[in-house]
Amino acid sequence: xxxxDEIKKAILLAAKHVFQKWGLNKTTMEDxxxxxxxxxSTLYYYYKSKEEIFEAAxxxxxxxxxxxxxxxxxxxxxxxxxxxxxxxxxxxxxKKTTSIYPLVKGExxxxxxxxxxxxxxxxxxxxxxxxxxxxxxxxxxxxNFLKEEQLDKAANVIVGIxxxxxxxxxxxxxxxxxxxxxxxxxxxGL
Amino acid sequence: xxxxDEIKKAILLAAKHVFQKWGLNKTTMEDxxxxxxxxxSTLYYYYKSKEEIFEAAxxxxxxxxxxxxxxxxxxxxxxxxxxxxxxxxxxxxxKKTTSIYPLVKGExxxxxxxxxxxxxxxxxxxxxxxxxxxxxxxxxxxxNFLKEEQLDKAANVIVGIxxxxxxxxxxxxxxxxxxxxxxxxxxxGL
DNA sequence: ATTAGACTGATTTCGTATTTGAGTCGAAGG
DNA sequence: CCTTCGACTCAAATACGAAATCAGTCTAAT
Numbered sequence: 001x002x003x004x005d006e007i008k009k010a011i012l013l014a015a016k017h018v019f020q021k022w023g024l025n026k027t028t029m030e031d032x033x034x035x036x037x038x039x040x041s042t043l044y045y046y047y048k049s050k051e052e053i054f055e056a057a058x059x060x061x062x063x064x065x066x067x068x069x070x071x072x073x074x075x076x077x078x079x080x081x082x083x084x085x086x087x088x089x090x091x092x093x094x095k096k097t098t099s100i101y102p103l104v105k106g107e108x109x110x111x112x113x114x115x116x117x118x119x120x121x122x123x124x125x126x127x128x129x130x131x132x133x134x135x136x137x138x139x140x141x142x143x144n145f146l147k148e149e150q151l152d153k154a155a156n157v158i159v160g161i162x163x164x165x166x167x168x169x170x171x172x173x174x175x176x177x178x179x180x181x182x183x184x185x186x187x188x189g190l
Numbered sequence: 191x192x193x194x195d196e197i198k199k200a201i202l203l204a205a206k207h208v209f210q211k212w213g214l215n216k217t218t219m220e221d222x223x224x225x226x227x228x229x230x231s232t233l234y235y236y237y238k239s240k241e242e243i244f245e246a247a248x249x250x251x252x253x254x255x256x257x258x259x260x261x262x263x264x265x266x267x268x269x270x271x272x273x274x275x276x277x278x279x280x281x282x283x284x285k286k287t288t289s290i291y292p293l294v295k296g297e298x299x300x301x302x303x304x305x306x307x308x309x310x311x312x313x314x315x316x317x318x319x320x321x322x323x324x325x326x327x328x329x330x331x332x333x334n335f336l337k338e339e340q341l342d343k344a345a346n347v348i349v350g351i352x353x354x355x356x357x358x359x360x361x362x363x364x365x366x367x368x369x370x371x372x373x374x375x376x377x378x379g380l
Numbered sequence: 381a382t383t384a385g386a387c388t389g390a391t392t393t394c395g396t397a398t399t400t401g402a403g404t405c406g407a408a409g410g
Numbered sequence: 411c412c413t414t415c416g417a418c419t420c421a422a423a424t425a426c427g428a429a430a431t432c433a434g435t436c437t438a439a440t
Contacts, residue, residue: 186376
């Protein structure tokens with residue numbers, strides 16, 4: 001890795017650090033610069049804007065979650081069980097990640113366009129994973145009621161359900177039995 | 191019906207009319223009074239407060255929806271099919287009711303306590319209906335995976351899913367195929 | 381190529397003056 | 411009495427202008 005990337009990485013680390021603590025709106029570029037031990041305009045030498053830094057920071061967090069989640073579900077063979085675990089993990093993991101959760105909850109004001117873009121990215125990632133799991137389930141004939149051509153919409157719906165539950169039942173998300181009912185409901189039906 | 195109730199009803203009608211048009215925050219007591227052809231303080235003779243009027247108006251709307259919904263699902267015998275129709279109707283009906291939808295979407299600012307109370311009432315109504323359907327399904331052995339003691343939590347989760355979808359997928363709720371996937375997912379599983 | 385410090389202008393914040401509107405009251409018509 | 415009203419109050423919302431903040435730029439110095 002060259003010097004350039006080293007510094008970009010250092011800035012990102014500082015950014016994640018302060019975003020974690022203060023959120024998108026409350027952290028200033030100076031906060032990030034100070035935490036990185038650099039001048040403010042130095043940040044602009046490496047990144048185009050605050051939004052670009054935020055996007056990069058968010059993406060790294062998302063990658064970390066994705067890596068953890070994939071590590072867990074890859075060990076499971078049954079697609080049904082995979083999906084169950086996936087939903088349960090996502091429901092708890094996203095909430096734990098304080099830099100992502102406000103995003104999901106829509107707690108960020110201002111610049112809706114940008115935020116929507118980031119949120120969309122999050123959705124796309126989740127939908128991709130769910131779709132992958134669903135495809136496996138269809139191929140192994142474990143998901144009887146789902147048809148190949150419904151795959152996209154089904155993934156969209158399932159992520160929608162997850163997101164909705166995050167928004168609506170977030171207070172009670174630590175209730176294991178409830179999570180179990182949710183996952184069973186989706187995989188087994190009533 | 192005595193004169194007293196007549197006037198209360200007339201005020202409520204006016205209230206529903208203006209609430210429908212302007213929402214809770216933007217309609218003033220004077221608006222309601224004017225629409226009812228009465229003086230403002232007259233309203234206070236019949237109702238304790240603006241909130242009481244709003245609550246009464248909302249309850250009437252809710253009752254109307256409930257009556258329509260019940261009329262439809264009572265004609266269906268299979269609990270599974272009942273629940274399917276129930277979810278589909280609720281998803282479309284609530285959205286159509288412009289006085290209720292902002293409530294569900296949390297678009298009302300100020301006096302959170304009061305709004306939460308009303309929202310809770312809405313949830314309770316929905317949960318009661320869902321619970322009823324689920325109970326029938328358990329008794330007729332149509333819902334294999336659901337156990338009697340999970341009934342409360344299951345109803346809560348299903349309403350949570352409906353609410354979440356209303357919040358999150360509201361843009362695309364007119365997509366019939368998607369609604370079908372949602373209902374099938376819940377009743378049949380994958 | 382890299383960094384910093386000073387600068388700019390658009391946006392936010394803040395303090396205050398003004399208006400609005402829910403709820404009260406006393407009086408008056410029926 | 412029962413019902414209705416217009417005038418009143420006071421807390422909260424709003425409008426607004428001044429002051430501060432901060433993303434992003436520019437220039438100059440390594």
